[in-house]
Amino acid sequence: MxxxxxxxxxxxxxxxxxxxxxxxxxxxxxxxxxxxxxxxxxxxxxxQADSRRRDFHTLRRFPARLVAAGDAVASFNPVYGQGMTSAMLHASCLSEYLCGEPDLAKPALSYFKDVKVVVDAAWQVSTMADLALPHVDGPYPRGYRAIQWASGLIFKASMRDRKVNLRLGEVTTMLAHPSSLTSPGFLLRALAAGARA
Ligand SMILES: Cc1cc2nc3c(=O)[nH]c(=O)nc-3n(C[C@H](O)[C@H](O)[C@H](O)COP(=O)(O)OP(=O)(O)OC[C@H]3O[C@@H](n4cnc5c(N)ncnc54)[C@H](O)[C@@H]3O)c2cc1C
Structure with a gap:
């Protein structure tokens, strides 16, 4: 524990x-x-003093037949329990890359592009939660207040509405992408559940 x-x-x-x-x-x-x-x-x-990401996808030069995965790419505040799932998803990106029969004499750039999608999703969830802590004073990304408002609404609604709760659980356990919380239909459902609460 x-x-x-x-x-x-x-x-x-x-x-x-x-x-x-x-x-x-x-x-x-x-x-x-x-x-x-x-x-x-x-x-x-x-x-743990910081969350850290290394954007390998931005490199212009990188050795062929070499990849990085797991915490070597990005490490997060451990309280959110994202690290092992992220590492598994990086492995899944590597499997996809290798199954595509790539030219192994070239750097694995398409692998790193897929890994970026995984890192962006985990980063968004954990850094948004960290930014809400009382002793943290930014820097806040553009649209932070709107995102914070929507997150508050969804968390409140998840206590009343099973579907909202399930979707939120899927995002926090990294089974679904955070963008699945932003569809108009889902936000309307959360608004209605929030109003009932
Ligand atoms: C306190 C805490 C709680 C956590 N709780 C969770 C959780 O609940 N859920 C979750 O998903 N994640 C959690 N994490 C994060 C998770 O542990 C990591 O994200 C995950 O272990 C990363 O896997 P990895 O293989 O990239 O790195 P690691 O698991 O760190 O493995 C790296 C390995 O490389 C070895 N190594 C290092 N240097 C060398 C070297 N020079 N030569 C040879 N071997 C070397 C190390 O000894 C280690 O065995 C937690 C982390 C911490 C610190």
Whole structure:
């Protein structure tokens, strides 16, 4: 089980503090597990200062028969649980590239172009959520306020409407692209559910 904090709120290695946080910050079941179950090991801490992406698709020169995948391409705030799924999707891009019988004497540019689609989607979801944190002060992308308004609406509606909840879950677990949340029909459904709430 993972507890997280931002800025000066840093979970430490102390087992009692870990249990306290599980009781205080999560629904009761999690606190019960942390209090009553036997720990599998010591509490381990991990600090992540930034999300980082390397845009290989913009390179003009790159060696043939060499690709990068997973965190070597982009790493995100781990609380959103995107890294392993991203790495799997990069592997899927590589499979697609190799099945297309490419000229292996040339750089794998079409692979990196496909990887960009995966990175852009994950980046959009995690950086938008990070920008909403109280200690973060930008820089905010163009249209940020509209996106924040729409996200708030969709999250609120997802508590009332099963279809909105399912679609949002598909996007946060990377089964669907974030653009699937922006179709007019979906936004109208979210608006209606939000109004009912
Ligand atoms: C605390 C935490 C929680 C996370 N939770 C989630 C989650 O819930 N869901 C999720 O999807 N993702 C999560 N992630 C992200 C996920 O772990 C990574 O995105 C994913 O492991 C990246 O896979 P990778 O193969 O690119 O890199 P890694 O898993 O880091 O693998 C790289 C490997 O290369 C080895 N290596 C490094 N340098 C060398 C070298 N010079 N020679 C040989 N070997 C080398 C390393 O030892 C390592 O085994 C979390 C990350 C952290 C830190």
């Amino acid at each position: 993972l507890v997280s904090g931002y800025a000066d709120d840093r979970p430490g290695r102390d087992a009692d503090e870990y249990r306290e946080r599980c009781v205080r910050d999560f629904p009761a079941d999690f606190g019960d597990v942390a209090t009553n179950a036997e720990p599998a090991g010591e509490v381990a801490t991990y600090h």
